[in-house]
Amino acid sequence: MGQFELLLTPAGQKVLAEAVELVRGGADPVQAATALRRGYGADLVSAALTQAGLRRRAVVKFGADAEVMYFTPQGLEQATRVEVAEHRARRLVDRWGAGSVADACCGIGGDLVALARAGCAVDAVDVDPVTAAVARANVAALGLRASVRVADAGELDPGAYDVWFADPARRTSNRRTFDPNAYTPAWPVLMEMVGRSRAACLKVAPGIPYEFIPDGTEAEWVSFRGEVKEASLWLGDKSQEVRRKATLLPIRETLEASGVEPEVGTIGRYLYDPDGAAVRAHLVAEVAQIITGRLIDPQIAYITSDSPARSPWVSGYEVEEVMPFSLKRLRAALRDRHVGSVTIKKRGSAVDVERLRRDLRLHGDNTRVVLLTRLGNRPIAILATELPTP
Numbered sequence: 001m002g003q004f005e006l007l008l009t010p011a012g013q014k015v016l017a018e019a020v021e022l023v024r025g026g027a028d029p030v031q032a033a034t035a036l037r038r039g040y041g042a043d044l045v046s047a048a049l050t051q052a053g054l055r056r057r058a059v060v061k062f063g064a065d066a067e068v069m070y071f072t073p074q075g076l077e078q079a080t081r082v083e084v085a086e087h088r089a090r091r092l093v094d095r096w097g098a099g100s101v102a103d104a105c106c107g108i109g110g111d112l113v114a115l116a117r118a119g120c121a122v123d124a125v126d127v128d129p130v131t132a133a134v135a136r137a138n139v140a141a142l143g144l145r146a147s148v149r150v151a152d153a154g155e156l157d158p159g160a161y162d163v164w165f166a167d168p169a170r171r172t173s174n175r176r177t178f179d180p181n182a183y184t185p186a187w188p189v190l191m192e193m194v195g196r197s198r199a200a201c202l203k204v205a206p207g208i209p210y211e212f213i214p215d216g217t218e219a220e221w222v223s224f225r226g227e228v229k230e231a232s233l234w235l236g237d238k239s240q241e242v243r244r245k246a247t248l249l250p251i252r253e254t255l256e257a258s259g260v261e262p263e264v265g266t267i268g269r270y271l272y273d274p275d276g277a278a279v280r281a282h283l284v285a286e287v288a289q290i291i292t293g294r295l296i297d298p299q300i301a302y303i304t305s306d307s308p309a310r311s312p313w314v315s316g317y318e319v320e321e322v323m324p325f326s327l328k329r330l331r332a333a334l335r336d337r338h339v340g341s342v343t344i345k346k347r348g349s350a351v352d353v354e355r356l357r358r359d360l361r362l363h364g365d366n367t368r369v370v371l372l373t374r375l376g377n378r379p380i381a382i383l384a385t386e387l388p389t390p
C-alpha cells in the first residue's frame with residue numbers, strides 16, 4: 001500500500017485528524033511529528049502531516065471543501081480553483097447539457113468535482129497513479145459519484161462521450177509553459193482527440209498563441225479577482241471564425257467581441273488598465289466603449305478618458321504628468337514630489353523594471369504609480385495615482 005492509501009485506512013484517518021488539529025493550532029512541525037510518532041508509524045505520520053499542511057494551503061483554492069479533500073503538492077498547484085471550475089462546468093452544462101463527460105487529465109480532481117456537482121456523469125483518468133488515487137478519494141470525500149481510473153488520456157475514445165474535456169499538464173521544471181507543443185499530452189495529440197470527439201472543451205494557458213486556436217472555437221479567457229487564470233477553448237460548433245470572450249470571476253461578468261472600432265486619442269486626465277482577460281481576448285476596444293474612453297495608441301492596451309469611469313473591467317489612474325521616458329527626468333519628477341515608493345507598470349516597454357526601481361533611488365513619504373509605455377515608437381512615462389477600485 002502506498003503512503004497515500006495508508007491515509008485512507010481507519011488508522012490513517014485518525015492520525016490525519018490529529019495532524020490537522022496540530023497544524024491548525026500552529027504546532028512546530030518537529031514537535032508535531034514527535035507527538036504523533038508516539039502513537040503511529042513514521043510513514044503514516046509523515047503522510048498525515050504532509051496532507052494536513054496541503055489542506056491548509058488548499059483553502060485559498062477550494063474553500064471549506066479543502067478540509068475534507070486530499071492533495072499532492074503538484075496536484076494542488078495544477079488544480080483549477082473552485083470558482084473557475086464551477087464556472088466552466090456551468091458553461092458546459094448550459095451549452096451541451098449534463099451528459100457524459102470524459103475528464104482526460106483529471107489531476108486531483110478540481111474540474112472533475114465541479115463537473116460531477118453540475119450533474120455530469122464523469123469518467124476521469126490520470127496517467128499518474130497517486131494523483132488518480134487522490135482524485136478518487138476526493139470524489140468519495142465530497143459524497144459525489146464519478147469514475148476515476150489510472151490511464152493515459154489516449155486510451156479513452158473521445159467519441160464515446162457527449163463532451164471530451166482535458167486540462168493538460170502545462171508546467172515543465174516548475175515553469176509555466178506557454179507553448180502548447182510542450183503540454184502533456186502534446187498539442188497534436190490533443191487536437192487529434194478533439195477531432196474524434198462530439199464536442200470538446202480544453203483548458204489552456206492564457207498565453208496560448210492565437211495561431212494554435214482552431215477555427216470555429218469559442219475561446220474564453222477567465223480572470224479571478226483581476227488575475228488572468230486560464231482560457232477555455234470550446235470546440236465542436238461548426239462556425240468558421242474564432243469567437244472571443246472574457247469573463248471576470250467571481251462576479252461572473254462576460255464580455256464578447258463586438259467588432260467595435262477603437263477610438264484613439266491623446267492621453268486625458270484618467271488612464272485605465274483593462275483586466276488581463278480582456279487584453280488576452282483582444283477586447284480592449286470593447287472595454288474602451290464600456291467606459292467611454294479611447295486608446296492611447298492603436299497598439300497599446302491602455303485606455304484614457306477625461307472623466308472618471310468605474311468598471312470592474314479596468315483599474316483606473318489619475319494622470320499627473322506624461323513625459324518622454326528618461327531616467328533623469330523621471331527621477332527628478334519623483335524627487336520633486338517626495339516619492340519614496342512606486343508601483344511600476346508597463347505595456348509595450350522594454351525597460352527592466354527592477355533595475356529602474358534601483359536606479360530611481362527614491363526617498364520620501366509619498367507613493368505614485370509609474371506607467372511605462374509608448375506612443376508609436378516613442379517611449380513615455382506616465383506619473384499617476386491609483387483610483388479606488390469599484
Ligand SMILES: C[S@@+](CC[C@H](N)C(=O)[O-])C[C@H]1O[C@@H](n2cnc3c(N)ncnc32)[C@H](O)[C@@H]1O
Pocket residue numbers: 075078079080081085104105106107108109110111112125126127128131151152153154167168169170184185
Ligand atoms: C493540469 S493537471 C489537471 C488538473 C485538474 N483539472 C484539476 O483541476 O485538478 C494535468 C494532469 O494531467 C495528467 N496527465 C499528463 N499527461 C497525461 C496523459 N497522457 N494522460 C492522462 N493524464 C495525463 C498529469 O498527471 C496531471 O495530473
